[in-house]
Amino acid sequence: MSGETALRVVPAAEIDGALTFPALVDALEAGFRGAIVAPVRHHHEIARADGDATLLLMPAWTGHGEAAAVADGSAVGVKIVSVFPGNGAKGLPAVQGVYYLADGETGVPRAVLDGARLTLWRTACASALAARYLARADATEMVMVGAGALAPFLIRAHMSQRPIARVTIWNRDPARARDLAARLAGEGLPVAASEDLEAAVRRADLVSCATLSRAPLVRGAWLREGAHLDLVGAFNLAMREADDEALRRAAVFVDTPAALAEGGDVAVAIRDGGIAREHVRGDLFGLCRGETAGRGGDAEITLFKSVGAALEDLAAAMAVMRGL
Incomplete structure (x- = not known):
């Protein structure tokens, strides 16, 4: 992921177009076999009248020299996601969030992805x-x-x-x-x-x-x-x-x-x-x-x-x- 490129915003429709279920299952399998570093997530409860919500911060990065085991290049990322159980009554999904992706060698921001859609894909896979x-x-x-x-x-x-x-x-x-x-x-x-x-x-x-x-x-x-x-x-x-x-x-x-x-x-x-x-x-x-x-x-x-x-x-x- 090295090189100078503009920060890209990736909405749900583009995520759907970029992924298939068999391919993402394979990518996750490679991830669990590889050397991705994933510290303990940050977990915070948010009091709300219609049901307590949750804020999650989930960082991860590819291990040095091991990125080829999971993808082309290296990366650093963090998901910022919230779960608001009361959203169903408002016609909204309970899970909301974004995913921030940066170059693993320089830290240069590369993309912000629809976190809710990414979560649906990766959880199912x-x-x-x-x-x-x-x-x-x-x-x-x-x-x-x-x-x-x-x-x-x-x-x-x-x-x-x-x-x-x-x-x-x-x-x-x-x-x-x-x-x-x-x-x-x-x-x-x-x-x-x-x-x-x-x-x-x-x-x-x-x-x-x-x-x-x-x-x-x-x-x-x-x-x-x-x-x-x-x-x-x-x-x-x-x-x-x-x-x-x-x-x-x-x-x-x-x-x-x-x-x-x-x-x-x-x-x-x-x-x-x-x-x-x-x-x-x-x-x-x-x-x-x-x-x-x-x-x-x-x-x-x-x-x-x-x-x-x-x-x-x-x-x-x-x-x-x-x-x-």
């Missing part, structure tokens, strides 16, 4: 990357729990890695599930809505959750043999998407060690004694580097908990710039 190692190769039936902005990205990302032939969308508000299902079906995807979450989960090979639920939605008793549970929402310790039984029945993996202490589900279960810390089998670093075994067999239930990682943002931002 991180889950799909985990599914590459954890979901059954013949998974055909998917359930999408939640119908927010992330849901269509998760559906497409998972479909890029597994032969998904049917997707069922469930949402607390059935009308939102129906609306999203109709839109995606109109685009040619095999999607339908359902109001019976238990029945949908019981027949699913892959269950992906992206909600802000404060109580478990998916019960461990519902998971069939060989199912893969993808937990993406529940970003703080007050939230849950699956119960302790789901975690106890599953081989549990996380994106990064941060998920052991922050975010819902895994961190909450460890804190409250629902599972032992040792029950968590590994993370994306170990899976991508071949240091940790993934799925143990066709009958094994697997679970992935994502809290997000700054290295994913940097790898995604660099992928966007390569694709422009």
